[in-house]
Amino acid sequence: MSENTEIKIPTVADMVAAGEVPEILFWVGCAGSYDDRYKAVTKAFVKILNKVGIKFAVLGPEETCTGDPARRAGNEFLFQMQAMANIQLMNSYEIKKIVTACPHCFNTIKNEYPDLGGNYDVIHHSQMLQELINDGKLTLKGGGEFKGKKITFHDSCYLGRANNVYEAPREVLEALDAELVEMKRCKTKGLCCGAGGAQMFKDAEPGNKEINIERTEEALETGAKVIAAACPFCMTMMSDGVKNKEKESEVKVKDLAELIAEAEGL
């Protein structure tokens, strides 16, 4: 990069110690912290946050699982233990606004933490990217390498049906000047990748097909060269599906933040 400024990844603890408060907390999530593929999304998003100069911070080593998979698998005790610990921490830091690249974390913190005393203004990173584009803070220089390319968007259930976020990710893709092609089942009718409801953490029940294969076939039918995703579980399931179909050299599964970062040359 020509700008020779070192990338900044401040933790809330550091900021507070320095007498500052972050404008927004970037909730990284477990997949974004540990999963090799999704770490790339975390990094892309942090680069974008650096570029636009938002005063953000992360919890870093203090962050823990929101409890979502435990709750969906039925373990309410474990969910509430996790939730209360996270809420105590965030409330002690007086966190007001949160952005996350994981729709499961997004749903849990936004909709379920208020019951336990955690009230924050929570947005998904697709919504933040849309805002940045609308405000002209990300200009995208004509879409870069994605201009005119066919991109399809796979709706995450926890973003779409669960929280009615359908347009923000699509508007982000449109800003890339790409040709957005929809799958047969999209938006309210979008087909799940197969990993929600804690399915990510166990084998599928007996059946005649894997859900991610069914969804990948639909995505490939569009002829898109990029399958855009906005969720770590969808990312894994769709990448596995593309590999299973031996299409990984032609078709890429990418997160919105990665596409924007690439188009921005970050």
Added chain:
Amino acid sequence: MEYISQIAFLLVVGFFGFLLFKRITQIKKNILLGRDVDRTDQSGERWKTMLLVAFGQKKMFKRIIPAVLHMFIYVGFIVINLEVLEFLIDGVAGTHRIFAPILGGFYPVLMGMFEFLAVLVLFSCVAFLIRRNVIKVPRFTKPEMKGWPAMDGNLILVIEIVLMFAILTMNATDQVLQAKGDPHYVQTGAFFFSSFLVPIFEGMSNGALVILERSAWWFHMVGILAFAVYVTYSKHLHIFLAFPNTYYSNLNAKGYMDNMDTVTNEVKMMLGMPTESTEPPAEIGRFGAKDVNDLTWKNIMESYSCTECGRCTSECPANHTGKKLSPRKIMMDTRDRAEEVGASIAKGGKGLEDGKTLLGDYITKEEINACTSCNACVEACPVNINPLDIILQMRRFVAMEESGSPASWNSMFSNVETNFAPWKFSPADRFNWSQELKEESNKA
């Protein structure tokens, strides 16, 4: 002697009215087997939801062909039942077509409209029978539809067809009798659709015609009453329950799972945090749902509102890929169990203590474990039924009361407990990505 038909009419109405009342009382009891949940807030939003989804059938129109056919039957049902008002007055007062002289020239127009709708209902019912039995639309041939449910669906359509024919026969014979100048049959003017049937009946004697006309009238009247009772035993109850069921819809974001306050109190005590209530905790019931009484009354009301259309199941990713889960079956099982328990209690039997439970005897773990909680079933339901809510309550029972979750979920639980992440990674490595990113961007 001249009052005999009026007395018979009142007896018939009273008989079916009594059956209907008893049955409605029983269904209400069955619904109230469920635990309480407050759905009385935001009445404005609730009325709006009911008007759009139940009255306006907004969600039906995601599939246009069945939506239009269904709308013909729905409008037909509502409008043709206005005619039942005349039936009731005529039946009680011993009059014949009491509205004809009052409405004058508008009467045949009104009848023409009713007949037009009757013809549309006929057409739609035949089309629906073809979809079920000839085209065999996949969602009507799933395993849970074998036997009674398939028969129930066909019976309803056949009954509706027969009822519509009764109306048309009644009107046609009435017109023939009018033309023949029978003094009892007031002149109404021709009815558009049934007048096509007039040639069939013209050759008949007056006596035969009166018998036929009266039979059709009685058949239609008794048919409607008997059908109303039948509906309460069938999947067809949605014609009434769609309205309260949508009024009491879940208005939260679909992704929201309700908080278990009993658990919150326990967790707070474990963490040494102050609990909200100072009273000693009341006897805590079961965590999650094993039987119908663990579900909410709304869950059970939804099971009675389900008309087994199967849109949920046809949108379910698990069902689509051959898994045992069918959201429709979850609702059918819930209703069957509520019926079983309710009938047993009514007879002074063992009720809930009959040795059976909803989870185990009706719904298996394999089914609830296959759910991805994607909300496709909830989105698909034309009357806002939520099968996912029942599935998640059952998972809570399995995890917290039985520790019977799949082994890999139990490992995930222990990972969250010890590593604070669902995978077996060290908490110390959580922030490694930041160092990696700094190194990567320095190299660039």
